[in-house]
């Protein structure tokens with residue numbers, strides 16, 4: 001059973017909020033806001049799937065709320081349905097041109113509100129699914145290269161702005177071609193899934209991001225982490241994966257699956273870029289391979 005979808009109802013009239021809330025609460029988690037300011041706050045905190053937005057409200061009207069929602073990348077994709085007593089064609093046109101998904105005139109018919117909300121909730125569900133498909137690697141269920149690139153670019157610019165350290169680790173499975181050749185591709189896939197769950201497990205902080213970089217390579221992004229700390233994490237990952245003792249008869253160095261890791265950091269003096277971090281980490285990964293594999297180097 002998938003999680004219940006969330007709808008934010010924004011109206012300055014308490015009786016309208018109550019009416020709409022009662023109408024929708026059987027099917028959705030209903031959040032309420034009585035003015036524009038509260039609406040923006042709830043929208044940013046809760047990221048609802050859909051917003052029912054009154055137009056005429058004191059202080060900030062619905063048009064302004066919509067504009068601010070669309071200006072924030074986090075809330076911009078959320079569908080907004082205007083529900084309003086302003087019901088001339090001009091009003092409706094203005095609302096839709098500003099980015100509203102739909103327009104319902106007051107007094108509303110409860111059954112029509114329910115039906116329209118249901119249509120837009122379906123769109124919201126499809127949008128979320130597309131977002132997941134676009135950003136998650138199907139085999140390991142880790143963030144994919146696309147999401148990695150976006151997060152790393154954002155973290156680099158944040159580190160550049162704040163001067164905070166930022167580290168990355170690139171992890172590559174040792175002799176994985178030989179593993180596939182001997183055990184078969186399906187077993188190889190399972191090894192990648194196991195490594196992904198170690199990487200995404202208890203060694204990483206909630207603020208870290210573990211992603212599949214490509215093939216049998218993974219990247220760990222560690223914000224606010226100095227090189228020494230990142231190397232320590234990488235060493236623990238190496239040990240944890242070797243400790244699984246996944247048999248690898250064809251490994252040239254060990255009898256089990258191992259990984260090699262290269263670690264790199266940006267410093268206050270040298271603000272990191274995605275390219276430079278990955279390039280340095282990759283060069284160190286190469287050295288870790290040459291030095292005998294099953295190790296992390298910084």
Ligand code: GH3
Pocket residue numbers: 139172173174175176177178180184185186187188189192214215216289
């Ligand atoms: P090294 O220790 O130097 O890293 O050697 P290696 O064999 O791991 O390196 P190489 O880059 O030659 O081989 C990588 C292998 O990873 C080859 C490819 O078939 C395998 N691989 C890449 N993606 C997948 C995948 O999704 N599933 C499986 N099973 N194998 C994959």
Ligand code: MG
Pocket residue numbers: 011012013054055056057
């Ligand atoms: Mg009103």
Ligand code: MG
Pocket residue numbers: 172173215216217
């Ligand atoms: Mg490789």
Ligand code: MG
Pocket residue numbers: 172173174175176177216
């Ligand atoms: Mg490899």
